[in-house]
Amino acid sequence: MNRPSVAVFGLGFVGLTTALGFADKGFSVRGFDVDGGRRAEIAGGGIPFHEPGLGEALARVIGKTFFVADDAMMAANGAGLCFFCVGTPGRPDGSADLADLFSALDGVLGARENARGGGGVADDCVLVVKSTVPPGTLAERVEPYVRSRGAVNPVAVNPEFLREGRCWEDFIHPDRIVCGVTDDLAKSALAALYAPFGAPIHFVTPNTAEFIKYLSNSLLATLISYSNEMALLADAVGGVEIARAFRILHEDRRLAGAGIDAYIYPGCGYGGYCLPKDTAALGALARSRGFSPRILEGVMSLNAEMPGFAARKIERAAASPTEKIGVLGLSFKPGSSDARDSPAARIIAALMADGYRNIYAYDPLAMDEFRRVYAPDIVYCASARELCETCGTVALVTAWEEFAGIDRAFPAVDFVDCRYFLKG
Ligand SMILES: NC(=O)c1ccc[n+]([C@@H]2O[C@H](COP(=O)([O-])OP(=O)(O)OC[C@H]3O[C@@H](n4cnc5c(N)ncnc54)[C@H](O)[C@@H]3O)[C@@H](O)[C@H]2O)c1
CATH class of the missing domain: 3.40.50.720 (NAD(P)-binding Rossmann-like Domain)
Structure with missing residues (x-):
């Protein structure tokens, strides 16, 4: 042909x-x-x-x-x-x-x-x-x-x-x-x-081709959950410069240059259209065939808990549930307008469930999509600047490049860096 x-x-x-x-x-x-x-x-x-x-x-x-x-x-x-x-x-x-x-x-x-x-x-x-x-x-x-x-x-x-x-x-x-x-x-x-x-x-074979895709996405999800678990562990130990620790890890010549560093880094959980549903589908398939995939189950359960961890961190920073809380970033990752299964949605839902109702948000690309899909009762700001001028506590939830250094521009704001992006 x-x-x-x-x-x-x-x-x-x-x-x-x-x-x-x-x-x-x-x-x-x-x-x-x-x-x-x-x-x-x-x-x-x-x-x-x-x-x-x-x-x-x-x-x-x-x-x-x-x-x-x-x-x-x-x-x-x-x-x-x-x-x-x-x-x-x-x-x-x-x-x-x-x-x-x-x-x-x-x-x-x-x-x-x-x-x-x-x-x-x-x-x-x-x-x-x-x-x-x-x-x-x-x-x-x-x-x-x-x-x-x-x-x-x-x-x-x-x-x-x-x-x-x-x-x-x-x-x-x-x-x-x-x-x-x-x-x-x-x-x-x-x-x-x-x-x-x-x-x-x-x-x-067709089964091999189908499996390779899940092999790939499950590995990426595992790297993210591994990184999140290590960051939570480091937090519990105290005194660890978490962002620096991961950046120094990336210099290992066995990792450097492979483009994998974006996945070996802590944040507030993996989201988007693919990793959550594909890890879940592989887990469901394994269980239906009588096999319990222990690592994969751990990867998924840690990920399910991540928005709760992030929400608690934000709540500890806010003076009271009536304080205005800003959320910087709504897309599941920078550079995308896609808000499907975005950690931001789950963090906002966790905050609201805990009685925090004055939530303001800004994203360079994903606000329309976020509003359409989740329709949460929050206020959308026209810019990151407007959000930081409005809120005393601001959580950085998506690591958009335009947010780099925003903590230095607004020293009076209490930033909660859910992506280990701003400092260090
Ligand atoms: N998004 C990614 O990064 C990515 C990467 C690799 C693989 N995938 C996989 O590719 C598939 C598609 O993902 P996506 O992100 O492009 O989805 P999407 O939601 O962006 O697009 C799916 C499209 O299919 C259309 N559709 C539904 N039923 C149809 C039908 N019967 N006939 C014609 N069109 C129909 C929908 O209207 C929609 O526009 C999924 O299985 C996904 O897991 C996605």
């Missing part, structure tokens, strides 16, 4: 980046999202979230190699590969909710069943799951489902390792591509598609 055309289902962080990335490499790409507002925004040249590089990429390819389709059938029509990039959120028991994946598959399988004459999805179109799905999903759930619909299409799984805030850079310059395949057609289609990226391509 030379220049396969591609359909992408789900135009969020992963799907839109994937669609624009393949389109920028010259492949013909059609994207579809169930959210009509999102489709219209992208078709009009807008990016629905903050991600450097995506706007420029969209401007380069829209109407040339990238098109937004009005329905799933139109997107899938004639594609050589269909990529599924929909969300896989956590259920209350921690397991992954695959409802969006199966509904996106239905759209394509419907296109196949409705195909008359020249239209629809060809039998050799490769159905590729890019969403993060627990090991066993392709072999035990997706493939049987596709076959139960009478389709013979090859299926594959191709986990994505991009980081929010760097989606474009990570996608265009991947360090490795992982593909779980069982047949040669899927392998050759994926090899042709990824050839222009110049990264090693690993063809492995």
Whole structure:
């Protein structure tokens, strides 16, 4: 296969980046999202979230190699590969909710069943799951489902390792591509598609590909919880310069330069869309197979307690529950507008549960998203300066670069540095 055309289902962080990335490499790409507002925004040249590089990429390819389709059938029509990039959120028991994946598959399988004459999805179109799905999903759930619909299409799984805030850079310059395949057609289609990226391509069993993604996210979560536990321990011992201790640790030549230092550093717990739900899904999968993952359980339970630790620290600094408390940073990490499962939300909820109701907040990018998702009864400030002029106690919850040195600019404010970012 030379220049396969591609359909992408789900135009969020992963799907839109994937669609624009393949389109920028010259492949013909059609994207579809169930959210009509999102489709219209992208078709009009807008990016629905903050991600450097995506706007420029969209401007380069829209109407040339990238098109937004009005329905799933139109997107899938004639594609050589269909990529599924929909969300896989956590259920209350921690397991992954695959409802969006199966509904996106239905759209394509419907296109196949409705195909008359020249239209629809060809039998050799490769159905590729890019969403993060627990090991066993392709072999035990997706493939049987596709076959139960009478389709013979090859299926594959191709986990994505991009980081929010760097989606474009990570996608265009991947360090490795992982593909779980069982047949040669899927392998050759994926090899042709990824050839222009110049990264090693690993063809492995579907279970291996799915497992590698969880292996990666569980390790990152473990490093964060390890760092948080050590910081709490150091606090209990007393006299330890925690931020300096970690920065000196990073100079170890076994760690330096690996880009891992961001994860080996204490804070107020990991958040965002991926680490919480993926560690929970792996834990749920392990338990369902009769194995109790002790380290992973510890990683998750410490993380669940972190907002409480942060809230107690803030409460100790505040004179009384009626004092105005400022929260600097609402996104789950700097450089992102994403507030999904943000530690800020859990810290604010813990403060409110303890009777602290005068809460003010500021974030450079995530305030609209935060307001929409959590709708807490707090006051939003127009700037970090306004917040520091209003509140006597200010908690730094997201380490945005623009907050560096703010403690020196407002010496009268009592700063609670939940990210070990301001001092030391
Ligand atoms: N966000 C990340 O940093 C990241 C990194 C690697 C992997 N992942 C994984 O990739 C997947 C997607 O994550 P995301 O952050 O891009 O999610 P997202 O919420 O940003 O985007 C998902 C999109 O899918 C759309 N959608 C839902 N059902 C659909 C359907 N039936 N057909 C078409 N579109 C549909 C939604 O409207 C939404 O726009 C998840 O499994 C996630 O774990 C995410």
